[in-house]
Amino acid sequence: MRFLRVGEPGAERPVVSDDTDATFDLSPLTADVDGSFLADDGIGRTRQALADNALPPVDITGVRLGPPVARPHAVWCIGMNYAAHAAESGAAPPSVPVLFFKTPNTVVGPNDDVLIPRGSMKTDWEVELAVVIGQRARYLDSPADAGRHIAGYTIANDVSERAFQLEQSAGQWSKGKCCETFNPLGPALVPADEIDATALRIRSWVNGEPRQDSTTADLIFPVDYLVWHLSQVAALEPGDIINTGTPQGVALSGRFPYLKPGDVMELSIDGLGTQRQELRRAD
Structure with a gap:
C-alpha cells in the first residue's frame, strides 16, 4: 500500500x-x-x-x-548519521545521535518548488529516509520496542542553508534548516511492515548528475535505535517525522557547487519512490 x-x-x-x-x-x-x-x-x-x-x-x-502526512507535530532530525558524511563535514562520527529540529511548516510536497532564502549563498540538498511515528513513544525499554511505534517510511529532502547553519548559528543548526519549503516529503507513506529499512539504496541527483549513492545499512544509528533513543528524552507523537540523516555527496563537501535558481534536485529511495524539486528565489 x-x-x-x-x-x-x-x-x-x-x-x-x-x-x-x-x-x-x-x-x-x-x-x-x-x-x-x-x-x-x-x-x-x-x-x-x-x-x-x-x-x-x-x-x-x-x-x-502533497506531503503524505498532514500537520506533523514535530520534525526530528538526526545529523551526521552516516560516517562518510560526517567525514566530508569535517567531523568525527558521533558517539550519540546528533539532534536538531525543523519547524513543521517546512514540510511541503515531494515535487513542490524549493525556495532559496533571501541572502543565501550555500543552499544544499540532503536525501534522507524519513520515519513516520504511528503510536506515542515515551521511555521505550529497548530498541526492540521501537517497531510497534513506527507507522511507516517516506523520503525527506533535508534542504539546508550552510552559512545560516554553521557560520551564523552560534551553534544552533536549526537556523539553517527552517527556511520555508526546506523539507519536501513523500511521495508516499509506505507501511513499516512492507519495507525493510535496514538496507535501502538512497540516492540524489542535481541537474541529472549523480550526487549521493549509499544504503541505509550504513546508518551509524539505525532506525530502531533512533526511535528508542529519542523516546528517552522526549515523547514522540503519532504523525511525527524523524529525518534519519544523509549520506555523503552534498555541496558542503566542497566537491559540488551549491544550489542556484533553476537547478533541479531529484531524490530516490528503493521501495519509497522519487522526488523532484526545482529551485527558485524566495520573493
Whole structure:
C-alpha cells in the first residue's frame, strides 16, 4: 500500500494505492492521513477496507502530490548519521545521535518548488529516509520496542542553508534548516511492515548528475535505535517525522557547487519512490 495526499496546498485529500497501483479514495475512512488516523489503526483499517472493496476508485493523474502526512507535530532530525558524511563535514562520527529540529511548516510536497532564502549563498540538498511515528513513544525499554511505534517510511529532502547553519548559528543548526519549503516529503507513506529499512539504496541527483549513492545499512544509528533513543528524552507523537540523516555527496563537501535558481534536485529511495524539486528565489 501507498498512502498519498493529493490536491492543492491546504486542500489535500487522502488516497491509497494498492499493490496493483490502483488508487482509491480514503475519505470514507478519514478526512486526512494525520496522527489521529495513524494512532487509530488507520493502516490496518485501510487494509481491511481494500480487502472488502469498500473504497471508491479515484483518478489522480496530473494532480499535485502533497506531503503524505498532514500537520506533523514535530520534525526530528538526526545529523551526521552516516560516517562518510560526517567525514566530508569535517567531523568525527558521533558517539550519540546528533539532534536538531525543523519547524513543521517546512514540510511541503515531494515535487513542490524549493525556495532559496533571501541572502543565501550555500543552499544544499540532503536525501534522507524519513520515519513516520504511528503510536506515542515515551521511555521505550529497548530498541526492540521501537517497531510497534513506527507507522511507516517516506523520503525527506533535508534542504539546508550552510552559512545560516554553521557560520551564523552560534551553534544552533536549526537556523539553517527552517527556511520555508526546506523539507519536501513523500511521495508516499509506505507501511513499516512492507519495507525493510535496514538496507535501502538512497540516492540524489542535481541537474541529472549523480550526487549521493549509499544504503541505509550504513546508518551509524539505525532506525530502531533512533526511535528508542529519542523516546528517552522526549515523547514522540503519532504523525511525527524523524529525518534519519544523509549520506555523503552534498555541496558542503566542497566537491559540488551549491544550489542556484533553476537547478533541479531529484531524490530516490528503493521501495519509497522519487522526488523532484526545482529551485527558485524566495520573493
